[in-house]
Amino acid sequence: MRSEGEAGPLEASLAAGDPGPAGARTDALLERLFGNALGALELYTIYLGDRLGLYRALAESGPATSSQLAARTGTTERYVREWLEQHAASDLLAVDDPRAEPLARRYWLPPEHIPVLADRDDVRYAAHTGVELVRAGRWLPQLVEAFRVGNAPPPLSWEPEGRAEANRARFINLLGTEWLPAIVDLDVRLRAEPPAQIIDVACGTGWSSIAMAQAYPNINVLGVDLDHDAINAARKSAEQAGVADRVTFSVADATDLGGAGGYDLVTVFEALHDMSRPVDVLSAARRMLSEDGTLLVADGLVAEEFMVPASPRERTEYGWSVVSCLPGAMGDPQTAATGAVMRPSLLRQYALQAGFGEVEVLPIHTDYWRFYRLFQ
Numbered sequence: 001m002r003s004e005g006e007a008g009p010l011e012a013s014l015a016a017g018d019p020g021p022a023g024a025r026t027d028a029l030l031e032r033l034f035g036n037a038l039g040a041l042e043l044y045t046i047y048l049g050d051r052l053g054l055y056r057a058l059a060e061s062g063p064a065t066s067s068q069l070a071a072r073t074g075t076t077e078r079y080v081r082e083w084l085e086q087h088a089a090s091d092l093l094a095v096d097d098p099r100a101e102p103l104a105r106r107y108w109l110p111p112e113h114i115p116v117l118a119d120r121d122d123v124r125y126a127a128h129t130g131v132e133l134v135r136a137g138r139w140l141p142q143l144v145e146a147f148r149v150g151n152a153p154p155p156l157s158w159e160p161e162g163r164a165e166a167n168r169a170r171f172i173n174l175l176g177t178e179w180l181p182a183i184v185d186l187d188v189r190l191r192a193e194p195p196a197q198i199i200d201v202a203c204g205t206g207w208s209s210i211a212m213a214q215a216y217p218n219i220n221v222l223g224v225d226l227d228h229d230a231i232n233a234a235r236k237s238a239e240q241a242g243v244a245d246r247v248t249f250s251v252a253d254a255t256d257l258g259g260a261g262g263y264d265l266v267t268v269f270e271a272l273h274d275m276s277r278p279v280d281v282l283s284a285a286r287r288m289l290s291e292d293g294t295l296l297v298a299d300g301l302v303a304e305e306f307m308v309p310a311s312p313r314e315r316t317e318y319g320w321s322v323v324s325c326l327p328g329a330m331g332d333p334q335t336a337a338t339g340a341v342m343r344p345s346l347l348r349q350y351a352l353q354a355g356f357g358e359v360e361v362l363p364i365h366t367d368y369w370r371f372y373r374l375f376q
Helices: 009-016 021-051 054-061 066-073 077-089 111-117 128-138 140-149 168-179 184-191 207-215 228-241 278-288 312-329 344-353
Strands: 197-201 220-225 247-251 263-269 289-300 358-361 369-375
Touching (some): 021 054, 021 077, 021 111, 054 066, 054 111, 066 077, 128 140, 128 312, 140 312, 168 207, 184 263, 197 278, 207 228, 207 247, 207 263, 220 228, 228 247, 263 278, 278 289, 278 344, 278 369, 344 358, 344 369
Parallel strands (some): 197 220, 197 263, 263 289
Antiparallel strands (some): 289 369, 358 369
């Protein structure tokens, strides 16, 4: 713990400076790490705001003092006051009079921040990032040992946070309204009779399956995932969404479903890179398909080849790959060890090994995923 007024190592190094080209690069790196530390700390406070319902309380009930917000959320005023001051100092919240007495200050969530911090149905919602970063940090000590021995850290329980559901808003807003309709012949089949049959592989908490059923009233969807807790959550969500008569979920390994053919569509959304044996999964998917069925894969929007320096998007993918995606697949002795940065050439390689004849990159444009259609 630092004494009052004492500079930390980053601040002290920045203040010292170092002239010259080499020194400028050193200073730039120090500045970068300082900014990264600031960003990490803000995400930790965003984690608290999301977990404790502080953002939702401000969005739904309006401006509040620290005492009022604590009362609304069942939290402790002194903690809430510090959180409010930090958020206002960081321009995440607004305050009516910064010079007022601490207990008299009223804070509010600016309208333009509500989609990002409080509205989980908005595609711009990003408060879940705090939850994801906290979870990733929780198993870092075990990841250190995994680096040494080459295995996978023990899996983390989803509690106490539960699933972050980072893609939920994307699925309910875009999957059935923009992405699937962009594949014209597939869209026609999903609207036609007899009802199209779909398997949603690695469906997680089921929002991709639910979104497809909401967009296409005739279809039947089977969502499969290895995570029991995720499947239980998916079943509850399907009931609440009113589609449980057409959407079912099963705890299953996709490679065990290869004998069930005749499906019009098999989907794998942002999951293939996480799988220890992607070729086996793609092979099973191929056997599931009808003669003119479609396999649709969406995965990270990474560059065609390794580049230095990389874009912020690719750096993000690499970061998640190091701390989460690759470690999660390293427990299998026969793992493909793909990692999050699965380039199109590698996906094509997997597809050919699985027996597919062609891979098409679809003209569906997002800032985060690339869509692939695999043909028999």
